[in-house]
Amino acid sequence: MSQPTRPDTSDPVWKLPAVPDDEGNYRIPFEDLRGLVVKLLTTVDVPPEDAAIVAESLVLADARGMNSHGVLRLPVYLKRLREGGFKPTSAFDVVSETPGTALIDGGSGLGSVLTKRAMDLAIEKARTNGIGAVGIRNSNHNGEGAFYVQQAVAKDMIGIATTNGSPIMPVWGGKTPLTGPLPISIGVPTARHRPIVLDAALGMSSRGKILYYAEKGMELPDGWLVDAEGRPTRDPNWVRNGGWILPVGGHKGWGLILACEILSGILTGGAFGAELTNLYDDLDTPQRNGHFVIALNIAAFTDVASFKQRMDDYIDIMKASELAPGFEQIFMPGEIEFLKKERQIAEGILLGRKVLDEVIATAKELGVEIDAAS
């Protein structure tokens, strides 16, 4: 999974093997989908090695079933790259540095490229210092935090990542949008079991899940959503009519969100709160996201093999719990996504028809004809 298998050909038509399923969606081999993403990004002047990072981030998110962080985002990435909201070449200017920390200015480059490099730097620092922390400012949308914490896991470290984002949620007690259900991602290596990869947006639910309730005509549980005035509601339709999703545990989750905003936006000297631009608005204007990553070297604390064995032992104990009603199995954070990823890498990545259609239309604007055929 290091480089696309498909060469950058001058063939005027790009062939994409895409098998339609019964519901009108497509299953596309991982390498083919990744190769297409690289092709399109390089067409708008992203250097091939950076394009490979973004492609892997997007396609792996789809593989993991996290489609909201997947290729769905490619068309707007391409538009922003053309219109100036994303710079094709990602600067990585070190603003300040100590043995255990660094602050990076991303020069409005690509969020995935910048965050991957930041985590590489944090890992490097953690090798000698036990822990490394890197903040990034003047970045953009960076996809799924799980992608970066797994870099640390691969080096026998614990990875932590967060980011800020454009405002869609008020602070606790307010109704002026000033932040979002920001994510905390944490990855932990194990031995025999799959790694623990928590990637939790700090909202009580996701927009997608609430739209599903709306579609099915079901009422929401208490505490998930408020209406446009900030009044508690069980009507899922408010999610698209000016209501907002509540933070996990009310004021507690909001406090954690504020900490994510402080690390990503305030400590980095970057943009915070309402200064950030939405991915889909003002495509010629950088979003100004900030990110923050930490790598914690297990070897600085204890023997790595013992640590992994202890993780496995605890996972065995947890999985042997007596089950609560409605559960058939105990899954660790990230386990379901690992299972999906393994299956989809073997069988092909499921992509919605609307997503593929939009990718094809955007490619055409860039002069790339895609022949999506089985």
Added chain:
Amino acid sequence: MSQPTRPDTSDPVWKLPAVPDDEGNYRIPFEDLRGLVVKLLTTVDVPPEDAAIVAESLVLADARGMNSHGVLRLPVYLKRLREGGFKPTSAFDVVSETPGTALIDGGSGLGSVLTKRAMDLAIEKARTNGIGAVGIRNSNHNGEGAFYVQQAVAKDMIGIATTNGSPIMPVWGGKTPLTGPLPISIGVPTARHRPIVLDAALGMSSRGKILYYAEKGMELPDGWLVDAEGRPTRDPNWVRNGGWILPVGGHKGWGLILACEILSGILTGGAFGAELTNLYDDLDTPQRNGHFVIALNIAAFTDVASFKQRMDDYIDIMKASELAPGFEQIFMPGEIEFLKKERQIAEGILLGRKVLDEVIATAKELGVEIDAAS
């Protein structure tokens, strides 16, 4: 607030000024209450400087209105100190160390003493390395995480602290108690505003709040509690009948709790999950709690004064939000506790009558007569 003003007198009766209020509780001057806690701890062989740390931790928790972490805990601390579950002298053995990290074995000493020293060490490391992280194993109950993160705040750093605890909550999907609503504490310095001090147990509510619903005969909101079989319930009485409080945001909060357990229990090579002993059980047996603290040096990233100004600017923006229904003001995390602390340090600390009675009875067992009079 560095040393108790009251000398360790040999007067056979310890005079405690305590003014009863209308509800039968007492208001006790901060220094007098702290002096008493030091007196009682030194009576069971805790060195005076360690006793001062524990006393400050407990009495400040009461001052902040967090009585569940306050002097309420002193009687069981004293019993454990007599019976061997807490060692009066807190070892601080460095098991492993790198420039940015350390692992400490606490030798079953006092949680507050060990965690305070660990945060001091993390701060020291963050001075030169930008970030410092210290894990502690073989510790005991350590009170309120807010106490430790404020050490970092006082040094212009961001402090983060967590701990594990004896099992009262199952993992997500199970019903075997294996963990608890573990806390994440985060402190951030500001300029003109009070510091941000988040101290959030990762449960949807607290036991105390749910008992209040029970007392008032009110139903709980969805998603707070399950019954002894793990079925969702709105009946608050299940909190004392084998039910358990759900984590914030369901599986998300549980994932964060698991991360706290991994840092505190697994990475430290200490006890985890069901290996920990409850504070009130087996008083001769160490609890084996683990803790984990991080200090992040703001100066490693940016100019401290600018950071604090930016924090103030963001707090001003947040506080100027249009208010949601039911809110009269926007409070930052920890702000209400700062207001309470300021008032109670001026007016005296409110202590429940039952708490004071138990302290007096326990003191008597130690040969200390307390004369609590106004």
